[in-house]
Amino acid sequence: MDKRAPTDRDSASRIERLCIQHGLKMTGQRRLIARVLSESADHPDVEELYRRAVALDDRISIATVYRTVRLLEEKGILERRDFGGGRARYDPADRGHHYHLIDVDTGKVIEFADPRHEALAREIAARLGFALVDLRLELFGRRFPEGAVAEDAQARRSNGGGRQDEA
């Protein structure tokens, strides 16, 4: 009988369990990425995932991160998002249906759920003769009046300034 206590080290991360359920071969680097994803509450892009992974164990290359997120997306474990700014961001699918509000000034991303939108979307699709397969909804907003910024459209297009979100 295995007497080991469930230390940080040997307990499979949430995402790793999903990988195993999907029958993926678990290599060291996949386990590492799964762990980084499990511990992330935000929507990191590949560069950021790579940075976080390397910090824990540098025996991984960015090519593997790219290959792995692609694989996990195909398995439905991750969802790829595009919040503008060139790079794809990743969102674990097991957090349930939710949408995003992006602060156009800071780039910060806020999640929210709203079943009414989905119902509405389903109805519209039906009216057009379609069954709803997926729904992409993103709100871009500006924090209410407090040191407002002059730039407007410009700010959003080149979202290269306020980059990372956190939760």
Added chain:
Amino acid sequence: MDKRAPTDRDSASRIERLCIQHGLKMTGQRRLIARVLSESADHPDVEELYRRAVALDDRISIATVYRTVRLLEEKGILERRDFGGGRARYDPADRGHHYHLIDVDTGKVIEFADPRHEALAREIAARLGFALVDLRLELFGRRFPEGAVAEDAQARRSNGGGRQDEA
């Protein structure tokens, strides 16, 4: 007095008029792109715009098409869209607020309007402490039961198959 009749040749296209209103210097290639955009009812990407432009007058390069759509987007004359599949697609802004439903099997894009979504979005943003600046909404759907396709998630990710829309 000018007695010329308003032939195809000398009447400024809808988009060209917008360019002039925005004080843009109208070169031959900008006029050409404006005309192609005015005559397009779909959501072409840059390659496609270039193809259509070259067909009318080949004294234009794809670099200029890139530069021009970027300029028109900055002026608010065009809106950049991302329907998946790697390339940006362009949508004249003077068509009024509308959203898109993408047929996941064919890649065809259908436009629709629905003020309820916007109202709902505005309310949600307000609840989170934000003023709504923009709203991105895309539905992905499948035509109702008739020769259904087996593939599911896969079909949408690699949207490289069913490419052009026509709407």
Added chain:
DNA sequence: ATATCTGCAAATCATTTGCGAAACC
């Protein structure tokens, strides 16, 4: 064992840009 995965560096794809020549106001 052996099919699968990884690292590296080169390849690809969409898009941008530097530069001298050409076009617009």
Added chain:
DNA sequence: GGTTTCGCAAATGATTTGCAGATAT
């Protein structure tokens, strides 16, 4: 006429991939 735009080809940035060696089942 001077400034802006254009075409070309080379640069860029994100992502993919071929290949030889390493690894999981």
